[in-house]
Amino acid sequence: MNAVDLPKDGVVLGRVWSSDAQGPAVVTLRDGEVIDITSKTAATVRDICELDDPSGFVRNASGRSLGSVEAVATAPVGVPDRTHFLSPCDLQAIKACGVTFxxxxxxxxxxxxxxxxxxxxxxxxxxxxxxxxxxxxxxxxxxxxxxxxxxxxxxxxxxxxxxxxxxGPDAEVFSKAQVLSSVGLGADIGLHPISKWNNPEPEIVLTVSSKGRIVGATLGNDVNLRDVEGRSALLLSKAKDNNASCAIGPMIRLFDDTYGMNDVRNAELTLTVRGEDGFVLNGRSSMNQISRDPENLVAQTIGRHHQYPDGIVLFLGTLFAPTEDRDHPGEGFTHKIGDIVEISAAGLGTLRNRVKLSTECREWTFGASHLMRNLAARGLL
Structure with a gap:
């Protein structure tokens, strides 16, 4: 997983694990370099998304280089002494909409x-x-x-x-993952070991402030356990929220005069799955075929009926339906361990992850309390 495809235009915002700080750093990209813009004003991605002009702040923020995009993007994920990309959201709640196509x-x-x-x-x-x-x-x-x-x-x-x-009149909105539990570019993505019929779900993910304002977009993989959820919709949480089962990234494209909601509405997502067995699956998801406008989905998720003081990131659902047979006629596609999943869209780059069992993925150990202690020790709170 050495190919690098990060957004090449506009203002982008993300997070890396900083080997120097031994904690997360808020970053942007400039001239092929990953720039650390972490400060007391911008200690978290959440803080920047709450500003009146997130893209303007990031565009003008001072910072220092942590290395080339290629070096950081290809660094081994989860190794503390190597600076590597993380999921670009931090304190935001991770929500998802289902059955929108x-x-x-x-x-x-x-x-x-x-x-x-x-x-x-x-x-x-x-x-x-x-x-x-x-x-x-x-x-x-x-x-x-x-x-x-x-x-x-x-x-x-x-x-x-x-x-x-x-x-019907009401959209499906569910909690996809816990705060800070999503994985980012280059990380392993997990399948619950009870599942034998599953697939990736390539989606646009909106970044939304606590006031319900959409400030940017990125890509996500809302892993689907078809057999588990198919047995009963009451198993949705068990099927969706597992260790490393939610990938977001590579970075948030902040809205400005170069990229906005109309670009999201017309986005064309491509999906490629490459198996160790030589199997290749190609899929697409066209946002112009969504049955509910993204702004309507945001309004159904956050508002007077439900507040999120740290904002949300919201998966918008997918058109992709995995009907191509992989092993047995009529059974469609299912993952195999070691599959490489790539989700791409113009202006947003490529999110790339390797499939493993959730029980074999790196355990999630860095939660909100760890983040607060880390930032405090660095004099950022």
Whole structure:
């Protein structure tokens, strides 16, 4: 995992583990160098995202070089005496929206109807496809047309809780990971060992201030355990929130006159999975096919009904549906240990991670209390 593809334009914000400070540093990129801009004003990424003009602050912040982008991006992750990239968020809550695209909606119904059994997926997919086809693709969630489709599906015995959040008035929003637990560029990403049917989920991740203002975007992998969640939606937390199961990065592209919400709405994400067995999977997710506007998803997550004093990062969901067979006909794709997952989008770079079991990934040991003590010892609080 030595290839480096970080955002090359605009103002970017991220975090690294600083070997000098033996703790996280807030960084940006300038002229091919990783610049440490950590200060009392900008002790955390959260602090910068709460400013009136985050991109302006980062653009003008003084700092010092920690090395070349290539050197830092290819340094071994988790080695304390090597400066390496971390997930670009810190104190923000990590939230995610599910079933926001028509294609993934249908696949979630298949997971539920198959009760986590991949061998049943092809038959159910054919049946649902013959009844629904592409009729969900252009439906506005919560509209009168969506209600008519809902009624038709109920009559066919195919209504599902996944379709409810896909085309009903209320979006699915869940907690993906704990504060400071997400992994970043180059880290191993984890699968719970009970899962035998799973896949990556390439997504745009918005960075949102405590006031609900969207200040930037990055990429994320919302790992999906299809068999676990397919057995019961009540297993969502068990399926989603595990050691190293959430990857975000490589850096946050802060909004300014060069990049903003319209770029997010029109973003084209590409996914590549390369297995040690020679298998290659290519996928795409087009944000212009999302069934709910990203700003609506933010409003359903943070507001008078739910406050987040340190802001949030919000996964927006994915169009990608892993139907290509890997091992057995009709069972679709599932990960194998050692897979390299790359998620890319213009202006946001590439998030690259290797797949392992969550029980084999580096344990998460640096929490909020450790961060506060570290910053205090460095005179930053």
């Amino acid at each position: 028509a294609g993934s909606m249908v696949e979630r119904v298949i997971e539920e109807k198959a009760a986590g059994d991949p061998s049943k997926a092809a038959e159910i997919r054919d049946r649902i496809g013959s009844l629904i086809g592409d009729s969900l693709r252009n439906i506005e969630a919560g509209s009168e047309t969506a209600q008519l489709v809902k009624n038709a599906l109920i009559q066919e015995g195919l209504w599902s809780q996944y379709l409810e959040v896909g085309i």
